[in-house]
Amino acid sequence: MGAALDRATLDGAPFLRIIHGHGTGRLKAVLREYLKESPYVAEFRPGDRAEGGDGVTVAKLR
Secondary structure, three states: OHHHHHHHHHOOOOEEEEEOOOOOOHHHHHHHHHHHHOOOEEEEEEOOHHHOHHHEEEEEEO
16 A cells, blocks of 8 residues: 555555455455545545446545
8 A cells, every 4th residue: 555655645646545345344444544644645535436336436636
């Protein structure tokens, strides 16, 4: 995950869309905890319906 955030930040991307699926929800929970602590991430949210819903997390980068 860190490498993807590095690349997106260096490329000047305004956001990163992370597809993690639904499953048991464990991966989503761990990912969102990681994003809370990341210095690259200004905020994040679940995807809206057109983006894949709660199986996707959209992170706004700093």
